[in-house]
Amino acid sequence: MGVPKKHKTRSGRNQRRSHHALKKTSFATCKNCGAAVMPHMPCKACGYYKGRKIV
Ligand SMILES: [Zn+2]
Structure with a gap:
């Protein structure tokens, strides 16, 4: 390296770090x-995803 x-x-250092925020x-x-x-995940509370019971 x-x-x-x-x-x-x-x-310049601060301009570089301007993109670091989460x-x-x-x-x-x-x-x-x-x-x-969370998107694309079954519900932790009831286990439903896309209207169907998964877990
Ligand atoms: Zn749910």
């Missing part, structure tokens, strides 16, 4: 019980 020869400026996690609501569930 290359080693940086010079320090980057504070503004996005808030998205979730869907279960159609059966209304609980918050």
Whole structure:
């Protein structure tokens, strides 16, 4: 790996880190019980996915 020869400026460093923030996690609501569930995952509370009981 290359080693940086010079320090980057504070503004350059901060501009690079401007993309580092985490996005808030998205979730869907279960159609059966209304609980918050991860998208594309069966509901942890009632086990339903796409209107059918899976678990
Ligand atoms: Zn549910």
